[in-house]
Amino acid sequence: MRRGGWMMLAVPAAVVFVAFWLLPMARLAVMGAQPVEGRSAYWVVLTHGAYWRSLFNTVALSLGATVATLMVAVPVARFLAMHRQFPGRSVLVGMLTFPLAFPGVVVGFLVILLAGRQGIIASLSQAVTGERWMFAYGMAGLFVGYLYFSLPRAIGVLTAAAEKIDPAILEAAQTLGARPWRRFIDIELPALRAALGGAGAMSFATSMGAFGTVFTLGTQIDVLPMTIYNEFTNYANLSVAAALSIVLGLTTWSVLYAAQAWAGGRPGGAA
Amino acid sequence: MKSISLDRSLGWAVTLAVAAFLIGPVVLSVLAGLTKNYFVGLSSGLTLRWVAEVWSLYADTIGRSLWIALLTLIVVTALGVPLAWVFTVHPGHISRALEELLTLPVAVPGLATALALVVSWGTAGSLRGSALFIVIGHVLFTLPFMVRAARASMAGAGLDVLDEAAATLGASRMQRFLGVIVPNAIPGIASGALTVLTLSVGEFNLTWLLHTPLTKTLPVGLADSYASMRLEIASAYTLVFLLMLLPLLVGVQWLARPSRRAAPSPSSST
């Protein structure tokens, strides 16, 4: 049975992809090598203090938000996996997954509603302490935003993995003498390893590339997506913007790829 | 026994706290969009005035977002379903690598993809100023989701065997594709379609760099309103957006229920 005849069907997609992504990306990569102040823009981007600080901020914030997301998502996932049926469960799960499709701009707006000048936290804190607490417009607000859009996905992935754990192995550990904390460390966490890697990578990559959220919270926050935008729009520094984009793209892609490899490493990693 | 109930109450507490954290602001936003005066609070009464103002200010963005999403869907289906079939018929390392390649526009921040597009095609005359430019960006971003969804459906239904059977009965390739492959891949295509629509309606990162003042989409309008409009209007606009998203999300969840394994759930641009 000759299979080669189907190849023609792939041509339209291939043409579109090559013309509108592959080649433009290649051109962008080349632009990043163009000289700025005598040196290739890549070099400038990786060594110049301001850009380095921006990169560092982005990585640190994304990493922190990822760790926080996982730490919060694990108890929720365990809870949902342990209680598979109770009245209102589907409503609860709906509430936890609805924000999955929110774009970054909306998340930014919600953070402002929560922690902005007129936010609920400001009103509450004023009632209690007389001072309005607001932290939406800086790194703290961005952190909350990262948490907001990472949690639904992390909870989804981790719950699915937690539900796959065979309860019998937890009982076996019990009979062998392991108390709850021990069982968590020795049995549950290793079983969740793949899911933790996947959810963590997704959270990190999305946070690194989040533009809409930063844009809404304030154009002065020093993270990479904002820097790229500013370089392009305000300073018309095309090659720097290109170099930064390529660096950012490579970083997020490699994190995702590495997490996939690590997670898929051992057969049957999750029970 | 004590440790078990501590465990359980901790689980309850964290779960409820997270649910409150996630939904609280949404509720707040919905209320703000329907209240006469946000600063006075609910006691000032409910009104649809802000929603009406949103409509007069931003109706065009809503319409434009919808038909961009529709156009994206048509293009992505026309490109992606045949591609999914080619991947199904040629399983192996190369196909897998190519599928990975296809997901690069998703793995890489939208900003980068948009920048590349603007730099390479931004000078192509009328293209830059038309909504089609945005459609191209959306197509690149949503194509892998349709391909994955269609592929899952094709593999699950054992379509390569059905295709061989049809071939031995004398059907031509086009006949087989349109008459056997596509109809049997409908579940995956439907699920992929909803995903594509949801992603396109909510897409911002790409769209922000690709749009012009004449080609604003809903999320672009939202960003505009957050920056310059009063809170009630911004909230009402957000409410309209959420109402548009809701049926799409419900549809995706419904199609993805355990009895049918079709496609992964969407992740929007952030």
Add this chain to the structure above:
Amino acid sequence: MAGPTVAPRGTFSLFFDMTPSVSISLRACAKTWPGGTRALYPVDLTVAGGEVLALLGPSGCGKTTLLRLVCGLERPDPGARIFFGEQDVTDLPAPSRGVGVVFQNYALFPNMSVLDNVAYGLRVRDIPRDRRLARARDMLALVRLESYAQRHVDQLSGGQRQRVALARALAIEPRVLLLDEPLTALDAKLREHVRVELAQMLRTLGITTLIVTHDQDEAMMLGDRIAVMSAGRIEQVGSAEQLYRHPDTPFVAEFLGDLCRFHGALDDGFLVPGTQALACRPHEIELIADPSTAARRLLHCTVTARYFLGERIRLAMTTEDGQSLHVSVPADCGIV
């Protein structure tokens, strides 16, 4: 006494001398589920130290619930007492009871090697690494899987997993061993072979053991005594022979061994037509080819089918009044 397949007695008498076998006593143990369903009615049971007791019954009879009460994974209804020897363990949680459990699907830890699985109970007791790995290797040697120490559990066959599960349960020197349907997950041919091995091993180990099973052959082969259960109650406890020859209730009679039920009458040991409800074992019926040798009107039967089963011949018969009987006769009886 130990066959060639089990390591010689000396190897673990050193090991298990340290834990004298302890008796299990259950007093008024019942279990009711939150919805109100009764899994177990109040049960009194004693298992002597070193004895192997099989809990036998159909699914839903409560045998697994009873097992879970003993190992502490379920709490009995108020008023129950569970003793291991002199110690009241009713309120002790499962991790503190010192029971070794082999689960029906073995429940091996997928993220650990075979050796780490077996050593897990010792790791939890904070036994230093060298000592616990050495002990784990001893246990693997006991079940003849020493060369599999570094394998991962998904590379093992069903029979091998069962042995690892057993080694893991034994590694902690349990005072009580619980086996939940140990042979059910194995295929038929393997089951017979493992049954023999397991029986030998249990006798050599001398640990107080409770086995849950729905298979009467398993119960009769592995258990010193059998407790037949039905619908949450223990119907009868006794040795296999006692239960087979002198069943207390119709349930026990039917569950353990084959039973023939028919209407007739007994006249000095001869079966004659009649209306009394009778029951007996198929091999307890003797066939008489020539009715004239008896001095009375016997029940006449015709053979409708004959099955040669090696040692015995099984006959399906119809009586003159239309009842069906099945009879089992020795293959060399010469009559059929």
